[in-house]
Amino acid sequence: MQTLTINGSRHDVDVEGDTPLLFVLRDTLGLTGTKYGCGIGQCGACTVILDGQATRSCQIPAESIGDAKITTIEAIGQDAVGKRVVEAWVGVQVPQCGYCQSGQVMAATALLQQNPRPSDDDIGQAMTNLCRCGTYNAIAAAVRQAAA
Amino acid sequence: MNDLTPLRRAHATSAASQEPVRNLSRRGFLGAASGALILGIGLPVDPALAQAEGAAAIAPKPGTRVAAFLEIRSDGTVKLLSPFVEGGQGINTGLAQTIGEELDIDPSRFVVECAPPGPDYAVVNGLRLTGGSFSTRSSYAVMRRLGATAREMLLRAAAARLDVKQETLATNDGRVVHKASNRSLGYGELAQAALALLPREDLPLKDPKDFRYIGKPMARLDMRDKSTGKATYAIDLKVEGMLHAAVRHAPHLGTEPEALANEAAVKAMPGVDSVHRLPGAVAVVADSWWRARKAVEALDVTWAKPAADGLATVSGTFSSAAMLAALKATREPGLSAEAEGDVAGAFAKAGRVVEAEYDAPYLAHAQLEPPSSIARFNGDGTLDVWLPNQMPELFQSVAAKVAGLQPDAVRIHSPMLGGFFGRHFYYGSSNPFPQAILLAKATGRPVRVLWSREEEFGMDAVRPLGFARFRAALGPDGMPLAIHTTAVGEGPIGRWFGSIFKAPVDSSVVEGLDKKPYAIPNRRLDYVKVAHPVTIAFWRSVGHSMNDFFYESFLDELADAGAKDPFALRMALLKDSLRHKTLLQAVADLSGGWKRGPFQAEDGTKRARGVSMASPFGSETATIAEVSLKDGEARVHDLWIAIDPGSVVNPAIVKRQVEGAAALGLSATLLEQIVYEGGTRQARNYDTYPILDRDRMPRVHVTIIESGAPMGGIGEPGLPGVPPAVVNAVAVLTGSRVRSLPLAKEKLLSV
Structure with missing residues (x-):
């Protein structure tokens, strides 16, 4: 049994220590906004914010989390930056299938929390999640809009 | 897929009902499990055949029965049961615009879901599918007419309710208005009475120059949910009492598991319910997917040898270069x-x-959502299947075959797709739902099968x-x-x-x-x-x-x-x-x-x-x-x-x-x-x-x-x-x- 701090609440979870945070969120806690895409840290669909850093939750074993604070897409509206990002995403009409967009929104939120005025290069460095629908240009436009 | 264009329903029916589709059953599951598979079970049938199957199967003219498509609610929203599945292409919004235009209600008040199987939805030249870039062009005229038909029924119901002549009434964004007496009724108040009326077929459609919604760059209906993690895909669904299955497929397509060396040890792993051999695969069912996956990957499987050589099968020397x-x-x-x-x-x-x-x-589809399916057998002998698909009736017919049921005992639920690009047609052993059905049958519990990304890259139809x-x-x-x-x-x-x-x-x-x-x-x-x-x-x-x-x-x-x-x-x-x-x-x-x-x-x-x-x-x-x-x-x-x-x-x-x-x-x-x-x-x-x-x-x-x-x-x-x-x-x-x-x-x- 271990205790995780997720979206400001503490949750006791009974999982093997090597269980990736992704599956603790999705299957143990029912927080399915965070998506499974590749399981090897390539696609970024599982991105959450862990102690302020955009983090691919499929690469984080539950036993390694300790007291770190985890924010998932479910709490995006509770953060001022996150709210702006969501409004930009809706305003720019970013998603198509939408499956990768939780991760994209979390990556954008982490970027803007750390760097409120990112350059195009900064956006390129931070926004590395894959999108099979090809929404990359809309994503960049939305990040710029949220930063403005 | 342009060949679908000239298809006539009678042609589809006769062709389909006489001949099995060889390749549907050639490899994988169905070849082993059920012999010949008739594609036609999933296709619209002609009325004579339909009647032979019972009154419930009588096919209306697709796209005409308002009640099959629209639920006009008292809160001013409209639920649309769509013939198509949304997978990012924006069809839900386009349909809301098209129907909303003629129905005279703002498309933003539509809630759209993919309809269950049924002959009403065969609007693509007598077929039902989401593909071939057919959705809008095949249904545009019929969906406009559906909206116009519904609006006229609402007007007629309002005329009776208000005891005025129908031609003195107008509509305005979800309300029927009688200007002379300054009275109005919301569509939701009229819906029940309206749906009891006989639809008229001779209605004029709007002049395109008067369009308010069609042709306009309206906001998509699904943007906020998809930007906040609230959109629900097959992978997110949960059914009461469900178990989780992970699978490993044969390294060579078409070969079978021969022996499991450590089955007892794997069965003893945390959370494991059971270990199964499936056609061309092995599976572990457990209380969580991660546990099932770890267990299935720990299985020591001996697989049958593929053919040594040649291109007739995926042989031991088959290569894309060859x-x-x-x-x-x-x-x-x-x-x-x-x-x-x-x-x-x-x-x-x-x-x-x-x-x-x-x-x-x-090429792989490589859509971001790995495929999954949930199967649940119910006490009344029916089966529910939740699965990504682009052709509900066809999947219903195949699911019925796998389960040994009649198609009308199988309910198909078609969630939003996390990308598809052609991935979710029926491709035999490239679909996980038959595994979910077999495992639900074997365990007596609802089972969700989720393919890891590795299994998906191994089994995706290319x-x-x-x-x-x-x-x-x-x-x-x-x-x-x-x-x-x-x-x-x-x-x-x-x-x-x-x-x-x-x-x-x-x-x-x-x-x-x-x-x-x-x-x-x-x-x-x-x-x-x-x-x-x-x-x-x-x-x-x-x-x-x-x-x-x-x-x-x-x-x-x-x-x-x-x-x-x-x-x-x-x-x-x-x-x-x-x-x-x-x-x-x-x-x-x-x-x-x-x-x-x-x-x-x-x-x-x-x-x-x-x-x-x-x-x-x-x-x-x-x-x-x-x-x-x-x-x-x-x-x-x-x-x-x-x-x-x-x-x-x-x-x-x-x-x-x-x-x-x-x-x-x-x-x-x-x-x-x-x-x-x-x-x-x-x-x-x-x-x-x-x-x-x-x-x-x-x-x-x-x-x-x-x-x-x-x-x-x-x-x-x-x-x-x-x-x-x-x-x-x-x-x-x-x-x-x-x-x-x-x-x-x-x-x-x-x-």
């Missing part, structure tokens, strides 16, 4: 797919003959590897006199719908090579079938995804051979089609005027542009790409695409779909290939099957030309022009012609 070699070695004349003029005569007097061979690899051989004759003026094309291979239409579409030439192999708008007087197109042993699929833009690359690249070769500018040559060859000339000029204008290059860009890079045209899925496109070379790779800076789909419902959605299709086309051009060696696929995840990332995404500029021609498709047509436009630009920079994709296979060096 398959391509076999296609190239095929020299049969084949079947005639198109013949015009005197090809032999033109070659006999040709000043010059140009020949080339082109190929394109197997875009066929394709090959075409060209020979062209040039006249003394350098203009093409004759072109002889041979397409070799197999397509998904022939594989999966072969018994319905009996045409000997598989349209999904030749589309993009045929019906070109160019005035080349002598043309011959042949098709030679060479079957693939692997599971092949529809993949966004199907045959066009490679054939337009082949043809439009070869056309540039002809331009070079005849010392013509490729843009000017196309313009000259389009002399008989104002529509195409207008489109080609539009893309040139969009790009600031045609220039081939090479030229130096402001950043000092050397760049060139390539041009192409395509006629996919009832629409027309013209594409220009601007490319430079860096570190041996092509860098695409801009794509300009002009699309003429005749007319559009939502120009904003159209532009984004074209951009998305272009991104997928570029991804395939630059990076993608499924490689088989030793009978197994080499790539098992995105690290070894790279797809287009943000860094490689070009600017995409789209212009829509509404020529007023019959409405064409949107989801796929943005793709086919991209590979040839990019490769034509690359040829300018390197001075050599790439005839085999992806570009990543070779280092590109500037001349």
Whole structure:
């Protein structure tokens, strides 16, 4: 049994220590906004914010989390930056299938929390999640809009 | 999938009810489990047959029964049961606009769900499917009429309720208004009475000049949910008491598990419920998916040996290279797919003959949502299945076969798709739902099967590897006199719908090579079938995804051979089609005027542009790409695409779909290939099957030309022009012609 701090609440979870945070969120806690895409840290669909850093939750074993604070897409509206990002995403009409967009929104939120005025290069460095629908240009436009 | 267009329901029924579809049951599950599978069970049936199956099966005219589609609620919202499944293409919003226009209610108040199986929803020429870029164009007229029918019924119900003449009533955004008495009623208050009325069939539709919603760039209905993690996909669903299954498939398609060395030890792993052998796979059922996955990967499985050699099956030596070699070695004349003029005569007097061979690899769909399915047997003998799918009735019929039930005992739930691109048609053992059904049966519990990304890359049905051989004759003026094309291979239409579409030439192999708008007087197109042993699929833009690359690249070769500018040559060859000339000029204008290059860009890079045209899925496109070379790779800076789909419902959605299709086309051009060696696929995840990332995404500029021609498709047509436009630009920079994709296979060096 271990205790995780997720979206400001503490949750006791009974999982093997090597269980990736992704599956603790999705299957143990029912927080399915965070998506499974590749399981090897390539696609970024599982991105959450862990102690302020955009983090691919499929690469984080539950036993390694300790007291770190985890924010998932479910709490995006509770953060001022996150709210702006969501409004930009809706305003720019970013998603198509939408499956990768939780991760994209979390990556954008982490970027803007750390760097409120990112350059195009900064956006390129931070926004590395894959999108099979090809929404990359809309994503960049939305990040710029949220930063403005 | 253009072959679906002329399909008549009677034809589908008779073909389907008489003949099993060989390939549906040829390999994998159903071959082993249930013998012949009749595709027709999932197709609309004619009334005589339907009555034989009971009153519930009587087929209404699809798209006409208001109650089957619309639930007008008292809170002013409308729930639409859609014939189509939303997977990013924006169909839910487009339908809300189309119906809302005639019903007179703001589309933003629609809530759209994919309808369960039923004959009401067979609106694609008597079939029901989400694919072939058919959704909007096939249903536009019938969905408008549905909205108009519903509105008139509401007006009639209001006239009775208010005791006034119907013609004194008007509607205004979800309300029926009687101006004279200053009274009004919400649609929701009238819905029950309205739906009891007999619909009228003689209603006029709105004059397009009065459209409020159709043709407008309205916001999509699903944006907020998809931006906040609230959109629900198959993978997110949970059923009370459900167990989780993870599977491992045979390394060679078609082989079976023979022995499990450590079954007892695996069964003792945490959370494990049971261990199962499935056709072509092993499975572990557990109380969580992660535990099931760890357990199934710990299983020590001995698999049956594949055939030692050959291309008839996925043998121990099967490789994509050997398959391509076999296609190239095929020299049969084949079947005639198109013949015009005197090809032999033109070659006999040709000043010059140009020949080339082109190929394109197997491709994965690589949609971000890994496939999953949930099956639940109920106490009353029925079965519920939740699964990603593009054709609910067909999946219902297959699920019924697997479960040993009648189709009407199977409820199909079709959640939103986390990308599809053709992934979620029925492809035999490439679909997880039969496993979920078998495991639910075996365990007596609801079971969810989720394929890991590795299993998905191993089992995804692939875009066929394709090959075409060209020979062209040039006249003394350098203009093409004759072109002889041979397409070799197999397509998904022939594989999966072969018994319905009996045409000997598989349209999904030749589309993009045929019906070109160019005035080349002598043309011959042949098709030679060479079957693939692997599971092949529809993949966004199907045959066009490679054939337009082949043809439009070869056309540039002809331009070079005849010392013509490729843009000017196309313009000259389009002399008989104002529509195409207008489109080609539009893309040139969009790009600031045609220039081939090479030229130096402001950043000092050397760049060139390539041009192409395509006629996919009832629409027309013209594409220009601007490319430079860096570190041996092509860098695409801009794509300009002009699309003429005749007319559009939502120009904003159209532009984004074209951009998305272009991104997928570029991804395939630059990076993608499924490689088989030793009978197994080499790539098992995105690290070894790279797809287009943000860094490689070009600017995409789209212009829509509404020529007023019959409405064409949107989801796929943005793709086919991209590979040839990019490769034509690359040829300018390197001075050599790439005839085999992806570009990543070779280092590109500037001349």
